[in-house]
Structures are given as C-alpha cells and as structure tokens.
Amino acid sequence: MSHESRAAAVRFALYALLVLCTALTLFPYAWMMSSSFKPNVEIFQARIELIPANPILGNYVEAIEKHPVGRAILNSIVMAGVETLAVVVTSVFTAYPFARLRFPGREALFLLILGTMMIPSQVTMIPAFMLIKWLGWIDTYQGLIVPRIMTPLGIFLMRQFLQTLPRELEEAARIDGCSRLQTLTRVLVPLCGPAVATLAIFTFTASWNEFFWPLIVVQSTEMWTIQLLIAAMKQAEVVDWGVVMAVVTMSVVPTVTIYVLLQRYFVKGIAMSGLKG
Numbered sequence: 001m002s003h004e005s006r007a008a009a010v011r012f013a014l015y016a017l018l019v020l021c022t023a024l025t026l027f028p029y030a031w032m033m034s035s036s037f038k039p040n041v042e043i044f045q046a047r048i049e050l051i052p053a054n055p056i057l058g059n060y061v062e063a064i065e066k067h068p069v070g071r072a073i074l075n076s077i078v079m080a081g082v083e084t085l086a087v088v089v090t091s092v093f094t095a096y097p098f099a100r101l102r103f104p105g106r107e108a109l110f111l112l113i114l115g116t117m118m119i120p121s122q123v124t125m126i127p128a129f130m131l132i133k134w135l136g137w138i139d140t141y142q143g144l145i146v147p148r149i150m151t152p153l154g155i156f157l158m159r160q161f162l163q164t165l166p167r168e169l170e171e172a173a174r175i176d177g178c179s180r181l182q183t184l185t186r187v188l189v190p191l192c193g194p195a196v197a198t199l200a201i202f203t204f205t206a207s208w209n210e211f212f213w214p215l216i217v218v219q220s221t222e223m224w225t226i227q228l229l230i231a232a233m234k235q236a237e238v239v240d241w242g243v244v245m246a247v248v249t250m251s252v253v254p255t256v257t258i259y260v261l262l263q264r265y266f267v268k269g270i271a272m273s274g275l276k277g
Contacts, residue, residue, distance in 0.1 A: 029252070036060070036245040043241055059246040068221060069247055072229040077254060079144045079214075079225060080207035086145070087203045088196055091154030096184050098155070099162035100170070110159070117152045121212075129216055143217040144225075148207065154199050161195035162188060197262040205255050226251045 030050050035043045037055040063069050097103070098110050128147045137143035165188060173183040189196075211227045218224060224232070230251065233244050 032245055032252075033249050035242060036249045038242055040240065040242055043245075059240075059242040060250075062240070063243045063246045063250070067229060067233065067243075067247065068224065069226075069229065069250065071222065072224045072226045073250065073254070075141075075223060076208055076225045076227070076251075078141060079210075080204045080254075082141070083145050083148055083207045084200050084203040086149035087151055087154050088199055090150045091158045091199060092184070092189060092192070092196075094150070094155045095158035095162055096188070099159045100167075113152050113155055117156075125212070125216065132217060138217060139219040139223050140217075141223075144214060144223075148213070151203070154203065157199050158192065158195055161192055165191055201259055201262055204258050208251075208255050 031048065034050045034052055036059055037052045037057070038059075039054075039056060042049070042052065042054075098106060132138060132143045132147065135142075137146070169187055169191075170183050173187045178186065209227065210225075211231065214225045214228055215231075218228060226247070230244065230247055233239065233247065
C-alpha cells in the first residue's frame with residue numbers, strides 16, 4: 001500500500017470515528033426532541049423511532065397551559081444573564097492587576113485564588129446560605145445571583161488572555177493621556193472578545209443548569225428556575241414524560257442560542273487562553 005493510500009485510509013478512519021462520536025453525542029438530544037412530539041404510548045414502545053409516527057403539539061400546549069414554564073424560563077434567564085454579566089465584569093477587573101501590575105505577593109495571591117477552584121461548592125453552601133438568610137435574600141434574585149458573581153475560572157481565563165496582548169498598546173494609550181482604567185476599558189477590553197465569549201458561554205451554561213443552589217434558596221413556585229420546574233414535574237405522582245420532554249426541549253433553546261451566537265469567539269478563546277502563563 002502506497003503512502004497516499006495509507007494516508008487516505010487513516011483520514012477515512014478518523015472521519016468515520018468523528019461521525020460516530022457526533023452521532024452518539026447528538027442521539028440523546030434527537031430522542032428528547034422526538035419524544036416531545038409523541039404521546040406516552042409511543043415514547044415507551046419497544047423500538048426507538050426518532051421520527052414520530054403521529055407527531056403532536058399537545059405536549060407543548062399542556063406544558064405552557066398547566067405549568068409555569070414561561071415564569072421559570074424568565075427566572076433562569078434573569079439569573080443566568082445577570083450572573084454572566086457580573087462574572088465577566090468582575091473577572092476582567094480582577095484579572096487586570098494580576099496580568100499587568102507588579103505588587104508584593106501577586107503570585108501567591110493568584111495561586112490562592114486558583115486554589116479555591118479545588119474546594120467543592122458543597123463546602124461553602126451552608127455558610128453562603130446562612131449569609132443569604134441573614135441578609136433577608138431568601139427567595140429573591142439577589143440570593144440566587146450575588147453569591148456567584150465571581151469565579152476563579154473567570155479570573156484565570158481573563159488573566160491568561162490579557163497576557164497575550166502586547167504591552168505596546170497600553171504604552172501608546174498612556175502616552176495619549178489615558179489612565180489605567182481608560183486603558184483597560186477602551187483599549188484592552190475591546191480586544192478580549194474571544195475570552196469574554198468563552199467565559200460568557202461557560203458561565204451562562206453553568207448558571208442555567210444549576211439546580212442545587214436554587215433548590216436551597218428558592219421557596220416559592222414564582223421563583224422556580226427551569227431546572228426546579230423540571231425536577232418538580234418528574235416527582236409528580238403521575239409523570240407525563242411527553243410534557244416533561246417538551247419542557248426540557250424548551251429549556252435547551254437559550255443555551256444553544258448563546259453558543260451559536262458566540263461559538264466563533266468561543267473556539268478562538270479556547271485556542272488562545274493558554275498561550276502564555
């Protein structure tokens with residue numbers, strides 16, 4: 001076998017493996033969407049059919065009419081959106097001193113911040129809850145959002161990206177009379193699109209899928225997030241899985257939309273985030 005034939009065979013095997021992995025990854029989502037258009041009888045039949053024999057919209061109609069889907073999605077959007085914006089802002093302003101300024105204990109403090117990534121969130125859950133309760137923020141947006149507005153991952157990601165930007169840009173801005181704050185907001189931040197998009201996707205997805213913290217803080221159905229609503233539907237005495245799949249399908253739309261809009265910057269940010277330590 002010639003070198004060209006071996007290369008073609010290897011390339012074909014890699015593409016086949018890629019197609020197989022893609023199919024395995026997307027299959028649960030395809031089954032979820034398909035099941036949202038099926039009655040329960042078809043969902044639990046012996047053979048798996050991704051194309052419904054008799055597609056129905058009744059599951060979506062029942063989900064919207066009988067369950068607070070709109071309110072739950074709105075609560076999740078508010079929580080995830082505000083948290084994402086806050087994390088991006090705090091990460092940028094915290095990462096800048098670590099990337100550009102020289103001060104005693106900088107490396108030790110940065111390692112300490114990274115070390116907090118090793119602490120399980122369950123360890124700080126009870127102290128955070130007690131603080132939220134003391135502030136009177138139980139069952140409020142503040143209680144859902146404020147304890148999560150800063151992340152070590154965001155600081156690390158933004159620091160790594162800021163270090164890839166040439167210092168000559170800052171020096172030119174300082175010569176033009178810009179302060180450090182103006183240099184950061186007017187020169188550096190506009191160049192941080194890939195890193196900001198990456199951090200925004202990570203934060204929004206994590207916040208949207210968060211279940212344990214809202215379960216502790218939220219006490220009324222009006223403040224339910226979409227994850228709490230799905231959990232409540234699955235704990236009902238009689239579970240209508242077609243309706244559950246319809247709600248789950250609707251819950252996926254915002255995160256997929258965010259990724260589609262930012263995926264170009266996301267890929268670039270992942271590629272560049274570790275270029276310089």
